Amino acid sequence: MRPDRRRPWLGTVEMRTYLSVDREFVPIEEAPVPKHWSGYEGGAVQLVINGRSIIRPESWDDIEPLWMLLAGLVTAIGKGASYATASFPDQPIPVGIALQADDLVVVVCGRGQHRRRAVADKRTFFEAFCRAGIDAFDQFERLGGGQHAALARQSLVECLDDLYQGEWPNLRTTPCIGVEKAAAAEREAKAFFGVQRLSW
Structure with a gap:
């Protein structure tokens, strides 16, 4: 998605989904329909913010559960x-989204030397994120999957609808609703996101 004209320094947000076909990643829209879709096909998501790759294809996983997890953050x-924070379905790779002041969002993936972080305009980020997710869920259905992803897809549709009406997400002071069963302590979350405050 293109950057907010008021803040061009925030750059762009791009997100794509790949499916593993014959041990190579191909754009999911180009993937052939398999004989059987198990729901645990390997794949990857690429998220690029301001030219910096935050989620990379090297961090591959079961692609349908991964997108359900990412939709859960939204x-x-x-x-x-x-x-909100979570970990990849089958890898210890944390990923999280945090709202900040001035309609900004902080996105982080990974830990330690593999940790990648970026700041984006809220509307630009969520519009690109939700559109990519909706497209991915539509492709899962085309490929024979998606039976358990209806609610996840719908959450992204509702996000887009409210976003265009200027109603979502509002800045809140509500404590974190973690996607994982054990939510990270606020101190750990601040360190993870690299911010001083998590509620505005």
């Missing part, structure tokens, strides 16, 4: 969380 924030 659902958590839509329900009132100021931030």
Whole structure:
């Protein structure tokens, strides 16, 4: 998505989904329909913010569960969380989104030397994120999957609808609604996101 004209320094947000076909990643829209879709096909998501790759294809996983998890981050924030975190389905790779002042969002993936962080305009980020997710879920259905992803897809559709009406997400002071069963302590979350405050 193109940057906000008022703040061009924030750059752009691009997000794509890939599916593993014959041990190579191909754009999911170009993937052939398999004989059987198990729901655990390997794939990857690429998220590029301001030219910096935050989620990379090297961090591949079961692609349909991964997108359901990513959609869960948006659902958590839509329900009132100021931030949400989770880990990849089959890899210890943390990913999180945190709302900040001035309609900004902080996105982080990974830990330690593999940690990648970027700041984006809220509307630009969520519009690109939700559109990419909706497209991915539509492709899962085309490929024979998506039976358990209807609610996740719907949460992204609602996000887009409210975003265009200027109603989502509002800045809140609600404590974190973690996607994982054990939500990170606020101190750990601040360190993870690299911010001083998590509620505005």
